[in-house]
Amino acid sequence: MTLDDFLLKNPWWLLTLLVLxxxxxxxxxxxxxxxxxPFAGAWWKPTLLPQPARLPAxxxxxxxxxLVLALARPQRLETISDxxxxxxxxxxxxxxxxxxxxxxxxxxxxxISRLEVIKPVIKAFINNRPNDRIGLVVFAGRAYTLAPPTxxxxxxxxxxxxxxxxxMEDGTAIGDGLGVALSRLEHAKxxxxxxxxxxxxxxxxxxxxxxxxxxxxxxxxxxxxAIAKARGITVYTIGAGKDGSAPYPxxxxxxxxxxxxxxxxxxxxxxxxxxxxTTGGQYFRVDxxxxxxxxxxxxxESERTQFKALIRRPRDLHxxxxxxxxxxxxxxxxxxxxxxxxxxxx
Numbered sequence: 089m090t091l092d093d094f095l096l097k098n099p100w101w102l103l104t105l106l107v108l109x110x111x112x113x114x115x116x117x118x119x120x121x122x123x124x125x126p127f128a129g130a131w132w133k134p135t136l137l138p139q140p141a142r143l144p145a146x147x148x149x150x151x152x153x154x155l156v157l158a159l160a161r162p163q164r165l166e167t168i169s170d171x172x173x174x175x176x177x178x179x180x181x182x183x184x185x186x187x188x189x190x191x192x193x194x195x196x197x198x199x200i201s202r203l204e205v206i207k208p209v210i211k212a213f214i215n216n217r218p219n220d221r222i223g224l225v226v227f228a229g230r231a232y233t234l235a236p237p238t239x240x241x242x243x244x245x246x247x248x249x250x251x252x253x254x255x256m257e258d259g260t261a262i263g264d265g266l267g268v269a270l271s272r273l274e275h276a277k278x279x280x281x282x283x284x285x286x287x288x289x290x291x292x293x294x295x296x297x298x299x300x301x302x303x304x305x306x307x308x309x310x311x312x313x314a315i316a317k318a319r320g321i322t323v324y325t326i327g328a329g330k331d332g333s334a335p336y337p338x339x340x341x342x343x344x345x346x347x348x349x350x351x352x353x354x355x356x357x358x359x360x361x362x363x364x365x366t367t368g369g370q371y372f373r374v375d376x377x378x379x380x381x382x383x384x385x386x387x388x389e390s391e392r393t394q395f396k397a398l399i400r401r402p403r404d405l406h407x408x409x410x411x412x413x414x415x416x417x418x419x420x421x422x423x424x425x426x427x428x429x430x431x432x433x434x
Contacts (some may be wrong), residue, residue, distance in 0.1 A: 101145065144424040150417030158409035163402040176217070176390070177237055177292035179269040181211065181225045182251065183328075185260045187252050187300050190351060192334035195375055199335065202299055203253060205377055211245045215383045223272050228305045229259030231268040237292075261305030262298055262359065266312035266323065269294045275322060293322040295387060296363070299329040301356030308333045309359045313366040323367040324387050325360035329353050330375040 184203070191199035214222055222244060223237040235247050273292045294316070302309050316323050323327040331349040340346050357373070372383035 094380070100313075108128065108324060110420070123374065144420040144427065147416045147423070149422035151413045151420065154409045154413030154416065158406045158413060160406075162405045162409065164405055165402055176220045176222075178220060178236065178283055179223045179225055179274065179294045180271055181204075181227065181231075181265045181294060181296040181359060182210070183228070183262075183265070183298040183300065184226045184251065184253055184255060185228045185298075185300055186258045187260075187336075187351065187354070188328070190299070190334040190336050192330045192375075195377060201337075204250065206266055206297065206328065207251060207386055209380045210248050214241050214245055214248070215389065217241075223269075225265055225269045225272065226255070227261050227265030227268070228255075228304075229257035229261060231261055231305065232256065233262040233268055233272055254279045260298060260300040260302055260303030260358075261307075262296070262300075262302040263307030263309045263312045264305035265298075265306045266294065266296055266309065266316065266363065270319065271320060274319065293324065293369070293390070295324045295326065295384075296360075297326040297328060298355075299327065299356050301361060307357075310361055310366075313363040314433070316363075321367065322369045322390075323363050324369040324372070326366045326372045326374055326383050326394055327355050327357055327360050327379075328374050328380075329355055336393055364389065368414045385426055 110243060188203040189201050191201050193200045193202060193205040195205070218239075218241065221237040221239055222241065223233070224235040224247060226232055226234050235244055239246060273294070313323065331353055333352050335348040336351040337345045337348055338347045357371075361371045363369070370386070372379070372386065374380045374383055
């Protein structure tokens with residue numbers, strides 16, 4: 089049990105300390121034997137220090153003030169430089185448009201949607217890179233930041249598992265998705281204060297996965313790619329889905345699958361290739377489960393970046409106040425007891 093817990097669970101200690109000045113004041117009011125000396129006031133000279141008779145009360149008052157301040161739990165911020173780490177600072181931009189429900193992938197002979205086939209690969213990619221700060225942007229008709237760059241990969245993997253189609257209005261805003269990812273990387277720079285970077289991608293990079301063509305949003309893919317190039321950020325693009333038509337599930341009002349219809353692939357490969365070429369990245373086409381794993385593994389082999397961040401953490405100072413306060417209280421009690429013994433008649 090810490091001292092704070094003890095004081096909070098036993099408030100009678102604080103009450104006892106507060107009552108001590110009252111007890112000393114009452115004792116001073118009791119009549120005592122004294123010798124009257126004429127003109128004794130002439131012997132007294134003003135001084136800033138408390139008189140010996142008042143010293144116990146003064147020390148007790150200061151000690152109680154220190155104990156009250158200790159309850160406020162004063163702290164001091166300390167800046168610590170963490171060990172140099174190797175890793176990337178990167179953003180994942182994932183397409184959540186309705187076409188990602190198309191089931192043109194197979195695992196063990198069973199159909200599986202494009203979204204469900206990439207989720208375990210993304211989680212494995214995240215978990216295998218413990219030194220990376222990874223963020224997540226999702227886009228459909230609009231783009232949103234689901235997670236800023238973070239080292240908490242367990243939490244990030246949970247967010248990937250919760251990805252669902254229909255979280256936002258339908259469409260494919262590739263330009264906006266890339267633009268939001270760029271803004272999150274730019275916003276994350278001050279977090280790594282004191283960062284020293286080396287390698288191919290000193291400003292981080294982005295992995296963008298989509299299965300369609302840009303048909304929504306304010307930014308065009310070329311505009312976003314130009315911004316990424318100006319900032320020195322590499323973009324790797326992944327096009328998901330097979331050519332031609334793909335089976336698309338039909339659901340009833342309760343969300344149960346009742347059949348399929350065919351939809352045509354509208355993947356805009358030229359736009360994804362142009363983004364990768366403009367920023368110095370690479371384009372991957374994934375039309376089966378093995379290709380998904382291979383593409384992320386190829387990106388995983390890219391050059392690493394070094395970080396050296398400054399961490400600020402609080403340091404508790406309340407124990408110093410507690411020790412000083414208790415010391416003054418005990419000192420005042422000892423002085424008061426000694427003065428009382430001197431006053432007793434022989």
